[in-house]
Amino acid sequence: EAGVAQSPRYKIIEKRQSVAFWCNPISGHATLYWYQQILGQGPKLLIQFQNNGVVDDSQLPKDRFSAERLKGVDSTLKIQPAKLEDSAVYLCASSSLRDEQFFGPGTRLTVL
Amino acid sequence: QKEVEQNSGPLSVPEGAIASLNCTYSDRVSQSFFWYRQYSGKSPELIMSIYSNGDKEDGRFTAQLNKASQYVSLLIRDSQPSDSATYLCAAVTGGGNKLTFGTGTQLKVEL
Numbered sequence: 726e727a728g729v730a731q732s733p734r735y736k737i738i739e740k741r742q743s744v745a746f747w748c749n750p751i752s753g754h755a756t757l758y759w760y761q762q763i764l765g766q767g768p769k770l771l772i773q774f775q776n777n778g779v780v781d782d783s784q785l786p787k788d789r790f791s792a793e794r795l796k797g798v799d800s801t802l803k804i805q806p807a808k809l810e811d812s813a814v815y816l817c818a819s820s821s822l823r824d825e826q827f828f829g830p831g832t833r834l835t836v837l
Numbered sequence: 838q839k840e841v842e843q844n845s846g847p848l849s850v851p852e853g854a855i856a857s858l859n860c861t862y863s864d865r866v867s868q869s870f871f872w873y874r875q876y877s878g879k880s881p882e883l884i885m886s887i888y889s890n891g892d893k894e895d896g897r898f899t900a901q902l903n904k905a906s907q908y909v910s911l912l913i914r915d916s917q918p919s920d921s922a923t924y925l926c927a928a929v930t931g932g933g934n935k936l937t938f939g940t941g942t943q944l945k946v947e948l
Contacts, residue, residue, distance in 0.1 A: 750947070757933060758936075765845075765940070766940055766941075766943055767841075767925050767927070767938030767939055767940050768881065768925075768938050769938070770935055770936065770937075773934070773935060775933070775935060780923060780935075781931065781933050782932040783934055814880075816880055816881070819911075820934060824869045824871070824929050824934050825871070825886055825938075826871075826883070826934075827880070827883060828873075828880040828883075829880060829943060830879070830880050830883050831880045
C-alpha cells in the first residue's frame with residue numbers, strides 16, 4: 726500500500742512570496758490533515774478535511790494560509806504572503822475510519 | 838495545563854536496557870492515545886496506539902494507559918541504538934479525530 730505523498734520536499738522562498746504544497750493521501754482514506762511542525766515542537770494541526778469538507782480549521786491563520794481538497798482526494802496548502810515565522814515542516818497525514826493517522830514525508834519550508 | 842505534556846529529555850539509556858517514556862494529559866483529551874517515533878529530519882511514524890486502560894504489547898514496545906492518573910507511557914525493551922529518536926505522544930482532542938501532540942522526548946541509546 727502506497728503511503729502519503731507530498732511535494733515538494735524542500736522549498737526556499739523570500740518573505741512576502743507565495744508557496745503551495747501538495748498532498749496525496751493513502752488510497753481510500755477519507756480524512757486528510759495538514760500539520761505545521763516547528764523545530765523542537767510537536768506537530769500542530771492547521772486544517773482537517775473529511776472528504777472535501779473542512780472539519781477543523783481553528784488554528785489556520787486564514788489571513789495568509791488557505792487549503793483546499795476539491796475532489797475529496799488530493800489537497801493543496803498555500804501560504805500567501807509568507808513570513809519568516811512560517812519556516813517549518815509542513816506535514817500531511819491521512820486516516821481511515823479509525824483514529825490512526827499516517828504521515829507523509831513532509832515539506833521543509835525556509836523563508837528568508 | 839497543556840493538553841498533552843512530555844519531558845523533552847534527552848533520556849539516555851544504555852544498549853539493552855528498558856527505556857521508559859512518559860506522557861500526561863488533561864481532562865480535555867479523549868481516550869485515544871498514540872506514540873509516534875520521529876528520526877531527525879524525518880516525519881513521524883506511528884508505532885503504537887492504545888485505547889483502553891492497561892497494557893498493550895507489540896514486539897519490544899509496550900504502551901501503558903492509566904486513566905485514573907491520566908498518564909500514558911511507552912516502554913522499549915532491549916533498547917538498540919536504532920531506537921534513538923524523538924518519541925511523540927499524541928491524543929485525540931475535540932470531536933473530529935484531531936490529534937494534539939506533546940513536544941516529544943528525545944531518546945538516546947548509548948553503546
